Amino acid sequence: MDENSSPADRFAEHRPRLRAVAYRMLGSLTEADDAVQEAWLRLERADTGEVDNLGAWLTTVVARICLNMLRARATRREEPLEVHMPDPLISSPDAIDPEQEALLADAVGLALLVVLDALTPAERLAFVLHDMFAVPFEEIASMTERSPAAARKLASRARRRVREAAPTPDPDLTRQRRVVEAFFAAARRGDFAGLLAVLDPEVVLRADGGAAGGRPTFVVRGPEAVLGQAMIGERFAPLVRPALVNGAAGVVVAAGGRTLSVMGFTVADDRIVAIDVLWDPDRLTHLYLGPLAEGGAEN
Known part of the structure; x- marks a missing residue:
């Protein structure tokens, strides 16, 4: 210039x-x-x-x-x-x-x-x-x-x-999506074996419910602990809408125009190695999600 x-x-x-x-x-x-x-x-x-x-x-x-x-x-x-x-x-x-392209120029995942x-x-x-x-x-x-x-x-x-x-995610977005879709399909069916098949042995799930204590904030590690959380969230599986979260496969969970959570996945070698969840109701109200928050998805 x-x-x-x-x-x-x-x-x-x-x-x-x-x-x-x-x-x-x-x-x-x-x-x-x-x-x-x-x-x-x-x-x-x-x-x-x-x-x-x-x-x-x-x-x-x-x-x-x-x-x-x-x-x-x-x-x-x-x-x-x-x-x-x-x-x-x-x-x-x-x-x-x-x-968002400049913000994600080098794949800065959650x-x-x-x-x-x-x-x-x-x-x-x-x-x-x-x-x-x-x-x-x-x-x-x-x-x-x-x-x-x-x-x-x-x-x-x-x-x-x-x-x-912070493991390096698979660069192939299609492969990422396939693994995430398999995760939610297994969760809907209550399929422990199916969930276990897509979780890395060192998988970690981090959930931020907000400092105000509206929802729990926690970290769990290992397939068994993550499986427990996945089964608890089984009833939300029909409300999942696919999305790109920081350029990687993720989902928005929404119902009736209200966002319940945003989930980012790190997929490496066809296994989920990290799940990062924001479900702080105060912060979710300030996120612009456009049509992604209009309702559930058929995943």
């Missing part, structure tokens, strides 16, 4: 990348938009005449804002939640919403964002900026007030935790 373009035009050029950085850092669409808006306000007040790379400058500004927001969030939590589900990005099962939420703010910043956006460790070091070597260690520690807790 021409350097003589207006600040607003130049900012708009970088906005998709800045929002993607903020979403990965915060796991919240509202907070991500707040961070990007704050970056715009700082750009308006700043003298950027000597800035050679405006995109890098804005990325640094957004990252610092997000780091401060994460630190404030950690301070506010008197007791850490057992699990906190990030804001899911929901599209029709056939195509990702164009506005399972990965849950793991990122368990990192320290500095670890999360180092991993997101370096591994996802190729920001040099020298720049990350200045943001975290550490040496480049220490910043490198932050990213390495985060990378190891991500690798251990």
Whole structure:
């Protein structure tokens, strides 16, 4: 873009990348938009005449804002939640919403964002900026007030935790859907053997019912524990509508225009390795689901 373009035009050029950085850092669409808006306000007040790379400058500004927001969030939590589900990005099962493409450029699934939420703010910043956006460790070091070597260690520690807790999903969306459909078909029939066949031996189910306690928040591990939850939810199977949740196979459970839950699945080697459920009624009311929330589906 021409350097003589207006600040607003130049900012708009970088906005998709800045929002993607903020979403990965915060796991919240509202907070991500707040961070990007704050970056715009700082750009308006700043003298950027000597800035050679405006995109890098804005990325640094957004990252610092997000780091401060994460630190404030950690301070506010008197007791850490057992699990906190990030804001899911929901599209029709056939195509990702164009506005979400930049946010999902590198397949940021719910399972990965849950793991990122368990990192320290500095670890999360180092991993997101370096591994996802190729920001040099020298720049990350200045943001975290550490040496480049220490910043490198932050990213390495985060990378190891991500690798251990967030399996890489199958890239074939059709295969993902087939496994998820088999899961719900078995749940409708009360078929334990069918459910067991599609669950990985190390499967984990995480459910976020909200901090207010409207619904339970819990984590269960292993096929037997997940089977118990699947059978409890058997009566909801007819209300399932297929969806893309953060670009992967997922579902929206809805009835009468009211959303009951959003479920994201991580499928690897034709087995479900993670199920992430948001069923916090307060947060669900703020999600735009369009026709996906109009009723049940024939799955």
